Amino acid sequence: MTSVEKGFDTVTARRRCLQYRRRILEISQQVTALHVAPAFSCLEMVDLIYHGLMRPSPKGLTCGFQDSFLMSKGHGCLSQYVLLEELGILDKKDLQDYCTPVGQLGAHPDFGVPGIEASTGSLGHGMGIATGMAYADRIKKDDRHVFVVLSDGELQEGSTWEAIMMAANLNLHNLVAFVDLNDFGGLARMSEGHPAFYPVLDKIRAFGWEAIEVNGHDAGAMYEGFMGRSRKLPFMIVGKTVKGKGVSFMEHVPIWHYRSPNKEEYAKALMELGEDSL
Amino acid sequence: MRNTFADVFYEAGKREKRLAVVVADISPAGSIQKFREDFPERFVNTGVSEQIMIGMCAGMALRGLRPFAYTIATFTLFRPFEFVRDDLCYQNLPVTVVGIGGGVTYSTLGGTHHAMEDVAVAGAIPNLSIIAPCDPAETKAATLWCVDQTRGPVYLRLGKAGEPNLTEQAGPWEFGKLRYLRKGHDVCIFSYGPIMKLALEVASFLEQKGQSVSLISAHTLKPLDREGIAAALTQHQRAVVIEECVPRGGLSGQVKEIASDERIDCRINAFTLKDEFIHCYGSHADLLSAHGLDLQTISSRLKVV
Numbered sequence: 001m002t003s004v005e006k007g008f009d010t011v012t013a014r015r016r017c018l019q020y021r022r023r024i025l026e027i028s029q030q031v032t033a034l035h036v037a038p039a040f041s042c043l044e045m046v047d048l049i050y051h052g053l054m055r056p057s058p059k060g061l062t063c064g065f066q067d068s069f070l071m072s073k074g075h076g077c078l079s080q081y082v083l084l085e086e087l088g089i090l091d092k093k094d095l096q097d098y099c100t101p102v103g104q105l106g107a108h109p110d111f112g113v114p115g116i117e118a119s120t121g122s123l124g125h126g127m128g129i130a131t132g133m134a135y136a137d138r139i140k141k142d143d144r145h146v147f148v149v150l151s152d153g154e155l156q157e158g159s160t161w162e163a164i165m166m167a168a169n170l171n172l173h174n175l176v177a178f179v180d181l182n183d184f185g186g187l188a189r190m191s192e193g194h195p196a197f198y199p200v201l202d203k204i205r206a207f208g209w210e211a212i213e214v215n216g217h218d219a220g221a222m223y224e225g226f227m228g229r230s231r232k233l234p235f236m237i238v239g240k241t242v243k244g245k246g247v248s249f250m251e252h253v254p255i256w257h258y259r260s261p262n263k264e265e266y267a268k269a270l271m272e273l274g275e276d277s278l
Numbered sequence: 279m280r281n282t283f284a285d286v287f288y289e290a291g292k293r294e295k296r297l298a299v300v301v302a303d304i305s306p307a308g309s310i311q312k313f314r315e316d317f318p319e320r321f322v323n324t325g326v327s328e329q330i331m332i333g334m335c336a337g338m339a340l341r342g343l344r345p346f347a348y349t350i351a352t353f354t355l356f357r358p359f360e361f362v363r364d365d366l367c368y369q370n371l372p373v374t375v376v377g378i379g380g381g382v383t384y385s386t387l388g389g390t391h392h393a394m395e396d397v398a399v400a401g402a403i404p405n406l407s408i409i410a411p412c413d414p415a416e417t418k419a420a421t422l423w424c425v426d427q428t429r430g431p432v433y434l435r436l437g438k439a440g441e442p443n444l445t446e447q448a449g450p451w452e453f454g455k456l457r458y459l460r461k462g463h464d465v466c467i468f469s470y471g472p473i474m475k476l477a478l479e480v481a482s483f484l485e486q487k488g489q490s491v492s493l494i495s496a497h498t499l500k501p502l503d504r505e506g507i508a509a510a511l512t513q514h515q516r517a518v519v520i521e522e523c524v525p526r527g528g529l530s531g532q533v534k535e536i537a538s539d540e541r542i543d544c545r546i547n548a549f550t551l552k553d554e555f556i557h558c559y560g561s562h563a564d565l566l567s568a569h570g571l572d573l574q575t576i577s578s579r580l581k582v583v
C-alpha cells in the first residue's frame with residue numbers, strides 16, 4: 001500500500017518540495033544572507049505538517065486550520081513562508097519584500113504575521129510555548145493538535161528538555177514534535193564536538209514520550225509513524241536529515257547555514273533541482 | 279569590531295595563559311578560530327547552551343582562569359540573565375561577557391535578535407561594568423583592558439564587522455573616563471557604540487550651522503564618569519545624547535540626573551530608541567530611522583538656525 005492510499009500523496013509532495021526549494025533560492029537572490037540550508041533541512045517535515053497532518057477547520061481557527069504549527073527553529077522559517085505563500089496565507093509580494101522595510105517578513109517568524117502563531121528565533125522557546133498551547137487546548141476541551149519543528153541545536157538548550165519533561169508530566173498527547181536531526185549546529189557537527197548528544201531517541205523516550213526515528217526527508221515514513229502513534233503520550237518524530245538537502249554543494253557544508261548563493265551558485269543549484277531530480 | 283576583538287584576544291592569549299573563551303555555537307570570528315587551533319583546551323563550545331556558557335565561565339574563573347563568554351548580545355546577556363547575575367556578578371568574578379550585535383545591529387533578524395535594552399539591563403546589576411566601544415580602535419583598547427583587569431565582571435558590548443575607525447585622532451582610551459573625539463564649547467554630544475557614526479554626522483551638521491561642538495565617547499557606561507559629565511555640562515550651553523538603547527536605563531537618563539543633582543543649567547536633548555519593539559526589517563540605518571535615530575530627524579528636532 002502506498003502512502004496515497006493511506007491519505008498522503010508522497011509523489012505530489014516531492015514535486016511540491018522541489019518547487020519550494022526553487023522558490024527559496026529565488027528569494028535568496030534578493031538579500032545578501034539568509035538561512036537556506038536550515039530551511040532545506042526541514043522542508044519535507046513542514047510540507048507534511050501543512051499538507052498531511054493539520055486538519056482544515058470549518059471555523060478557520062488559525063488561517064483555515066484546526067491545528068497549530070510552531071516553527072521552533074525560527075531561522076528555518078523560509079520553509080514555512082513558501083508554504084504559507086502556496087496556501088494563499090501570505091502573498092507573493094510578502095516574499096518579494098522579504099527583509100526590507102516595506103515588507104512584513106524577516107529572517108525569523110514574527111507573531112502577528114498571517115500564519116505565524118508565535119515569535120521564534122531565539123532557540124529553545126518553541127517547545128515550552130507548544131506545551132502551554134497544548135495544555136490550554138486540553139483544559140478548554142478544544143480538539144486541536146499542536147505541531148512543532150525543533151532543530152537538534154535546540155536539544156542543547158535546557159529549556160527544551162524542561163518542556164519535554166513537563167509535556168510528559170501533563171500527558172499531552174495532542175502535542176506532536178519533529179526534530180530536524182541534521183547533526184549540525186551553527187558551528188560544527190554534533191557527532192564530532194558533542195558526542196554525548198547521542199543517542200537522541202533514547203533520551204526522548206526516557207523523558208516519557210512516544211518517539212520514532214525515521215528519515216526526515218521521507219514524508220511517507222513520517223506520515224505512517226504519525227498515523228501509527230498510540231495517541232496516549234506526546235509524540236516525537238526524530239527525523240534524520242541533511243542540512244542543505246537537495247543542492248549537492250550545500251549539503252553538510254556549514255557556511256550555507258547563513259549565506260546567499262551568488263549568481264553562478266544559484267544557476268548551478270537550480271540545475272540540480274530540475275524535474276528529473278524527482 | 280568583531281574581528282578586532284578576535285585579533286587582540288588571540289594575541290593576548292599567547293602571553294596570558296589563563297585566557298579562555300567559551301562560545302555557544304557561534305562561529306568564531308577571524309582570529310578566534312586561530313585561538314581555537316593554537317589553544318584547543320582554552321576554547322570551549324557549549325553548543326546552543328547559553329546558561330552553561332556563563333556557568334562554565336564562573337567555574338573556570340573560580341579556578342583562576344580568565345574566561346570570556348562570547349555570542350550574540352541577546353544570547354550572552356538576556357538568555358542566561360540570572361546566571362550572569364548570580365554566578366558572575368554576585369560572586370564578582372573577573373569574567374568578560376562579550377555581546378556581538380549590541381543594539382539593533384542585526385537588522386534583518388527581527389526582535390528576538392535585537393539587544394535594544396542590553397545597556398539598561400546590564401546597568402541594573404551590581405558589580406557589572408559595561409564597556410561599549412564605538413569603533414575598532416576603542417575595541418582594541420577595551421579588550422586589552424578586559425584581559426588584564428581584576429575588578430569583576432564586564433559586559434563588553436560590540437557591534438559586528440566593518441565599522442570605520444572614528445577615534446584615531448583622539449587621546450588615549452581610559453576605562454571609566456569620557457573620551458573627547460573633538461573639543462568645542464557650544465554643544466557637547468555624548469554617544470557610545472556603533473551609533474557614534476551618526477553622532478559624528480550630527481556634530482558636522484551643527485558645525486556647519488556655526489556651532490562649536492564637542493564629541494564625546496562615553497564608552498564606559500558603568501562605572502560612569504559622573505565628574506566628567508558634570509564638567510562637560512558645565513562647559514557647554516547645550517548637550518545632546520545619542521544612544522542605541524531604550525529611553526530608560528541608558529545614558530540619557532543618567533546625564534539628566536547628573537544635571538539635576540549638580541544643579542547644572544544646560545539644555546539637554548536625548549535621542550534614543552523608543553520604548554517599543556521593532557517589527558520591521560532592512561539595514562541597520564533603516565531600523566534606527568524607524569525610531570527617529572537619523573540625521574534628518576535629529577537635526578530638525580535640534581532646531582538650529
Ligand SMILES: Cc1ncc(C[n+]2csc(CCOP(=O)(O)OP(=O)(O)O)c2C)c(N)n1
Pocket residue numbers: 037038041073075076121122123124151152153154180182184185186187243257302303304326328350353357
Ligand atoms: C538561544 C539562541 N542561541 C543562539 C542562536 C544563534 N543561532 C542561530 S541558528 C543556530 C544553530 C543552528 O543549528 P540548529 O539549531 O541545529 O539548526 P539547523 O542545523 O537545523 O539549522 C544558532 C546557534 C539563536 N538563534 N538562539
